Amino acid sequence: MKRSRWDTDPSPPKPPPSAPKSRWDTQVPSSKSPPASRSSSPVPPPSSAPSAPYKRPQPLTLGCHSVENYERLSHIDEGTYGIVWKARSLKTNSLVALKQLKFPESESQAVGFPVAALREISVLQDLSHPHILSTHEMVIGSTSSKVFMVMNLMSCDVKVAIERLPEVMSQGEAKSVMWQLVSAVEYMHGKFYLHRDLKTSNVLVSRDTGKVSICDFGLARKYEIPLKSYTQMVITLWYRCPELLLGETLYGPEVDMWSLGCMFAEILNLEVLFQGQGEVDQLNRIFKLLGVPNGGNWEGFEKLPHANTFSFKGPKGSKLREAFPSNSFSGKTYLNDGGFDLLSRMLSKDPKKRISAGDAAKHHYFTEAPKMTEVRWVFDDEK
Ligand SMILES: Nc1ncnc2c1ncn2[C@@H]1O[C@H](COP(=O)(O)OP(=O)(O)OP(=O)(O)O)[C@@H](O)[C@H]1O
Numbered sequence: 609m610k611r612s613r614w615d616t617d618p619s620p621p622k623p624p625p626s627a628p629k630s631r632w633d634t635q636v637p638s639s640k641s642p643p644a645s646r647s648s649s650p651v652p653p654p655s656s657a658p659s660a661p662y663k664r665p666q667p668l669t670l671g672c673h674s675v676e677n678y679e680r681l682s683h684i685d686e687g688t689y690g691i692v693w694k695a696r697s698l699k700t701n702s703l704v705a706l707k708q709l710k711f712p713e714s715e716s717q718a719v720g721f722p723v724a725a726l727r728e729i730s731v732l733q734d735l736s737h738p739h740i741l742s743t744h745e746m747v748i749g750s751t752s753s754k755v756f757m758v759m760n761l762m763s764c765d766v767k768v769a770i771e772r773l774p775e776v777m778s779q780g781e782a783k784s785v786m787w788q789l790v791s792a793v794e795y796m797h798g799k800f801y802l803h804r805d806l807k808t809s810n811v812l813v814s815r816d817t818g819k820v821s822i823c824d825f826g827l828a829r830k831y832e833i834p835l836k837s838y839t840q841m842v843i844t845l846w847y848r849c850p851e852l853l854l855g856e857t858l859y860g861p862e863v864d865m866w867s868l869g870c871m872f873a874e875i876l877n878l879e880v881l882f883q884g885q886g887e888v889d890q891l892n893r894i895f896k897l898l899g900v901p902n903g904g905n906w907e908g909f910e911k912l913p914h915a916n917t918f919s920f921k922g923p924k925g926s927k928l929r930e931a932f933p934s935n936s937f938s939g940k941t942y943l944n945d946g947g948f949d950l951l952s953r954m955l956s957k958d959p960k961k962r963i964s965a966g967d968a969a970k971h972h973y974f975t976e977a978p979k980m981t982e983v984r985w986v987f988d989d990e991k
Pocket of ligand 1: 684685686687688689690691692705707741759760761762763764765809812823824826
């Protein structure tokens with residue numbers, strides 16, 4: 609691979625005493641308190657007194673190009689793990705987004721690398737799909753702890769984009785967004801990856817194409833069949849499925865399908881479906897709409913770790929159809945039978961009955977009338 613001029617040289621020339629500062633030499637605050645669900649523990653440093661001659665590990669960024677190949681234009685946003693900039697490639701003149709990774713303080717010694725970022729980079733290198741945000745390359749700044757991901761420039765996330773819509777989407781528009789998401793998740797699950805943090809703020813909209821792409825793979829991981837035990841401390845509360853809330857640790861792609869169902873409902877109604885104030889409240893809201901679970905409607909429910917800790921109140925059957933009626937006279941969102949069938953199968957309480965991404969992609973909702981149409985997004989400068 610081509611070595612960048614920023615890689616360490618055996619006898620590097622000494623910099624001038626007051627070398628001009630790079631345009632990218634901004635101090636990025638370290639991620640002091642990342643959410644409990646994400647591991648930010650550093651890769652353990654090598655022992656300080658090795659008995660055998662210590663061979664320094666190759667930095668992950670060896671061979672990366674320099675960030676100086678990009679002109680920094682403006683700050684876009686900041687997340688827990690990165691600060692995102694709008695930039696222009698000096699080679700191609702194209703506009704891109706650069707995510708500068710935050711290194712927690714203990715990890716800034718060039719040995720460690722933020723684990724969430726490592727995860728995200730390795731997953732994204734393995735995935736290539738029109739509706740998954742692609743990373744073109746990694747570039748490096750003046751030190752090896754200044755690392756940037758170069759990505760397609762997007763306009764805003766779907767959460768913000770739907771807040772800007774003057775009225776609910778048409779059925780064709782909602783179907784088009786769902787189709788893009790379902791096809792991306794089908795592809796990802798086919799490659800044995802779980803996203804584990806699907807939500808409308810992790811889906812970005814392109815101003816150029818109006819299409820959406822899933823981003824933020826910091827919690828993603830490979831899964832295996834038969835399923836194994838993983839942490840249940842994943843997925844933002846409002847999009848977290850009932851089995852994880854009830855303590856299940858043996859899980860697979862169906863956890864993402866629940867989140868997708870929540871997103872479908874949000875895209876239709878322009879508001880988050882289950883806005884719980886804590887895990888118990890979240891469960892209560894789910895069961896109030898979808899009916900109280902028992903061993904009859906959810907096989908194995910009683911065996912879940914927290915199933916008997918609480919007594920849940922709610923109707924016996926589902927009230928979902930009342931929230932998503934089939935006619936437009938009620939003043940609520942209209943959803944035809946095909947759409948409702950897909951939504952209710954994504955929001956199945958019992959994970960074994962929940963629709964898979966493969967079956968969702970084949971669902972007749974996507975081929976029957978009304979036809980998919982491009983969404984008329986409203987971007988910020990058009991407001
Ligand atoms: N390619 C992009 N184009 C435009 N904006 C982007 C892009 N990638 C990220 N953003 C913006 O930056 C924000 C933070 O990015 P991202 O979610 O990747 O960072 P994070 O640190 O992993 O965030 P979180 O705190 O949600 O885990 C996003 O919510 C989005 O608004």
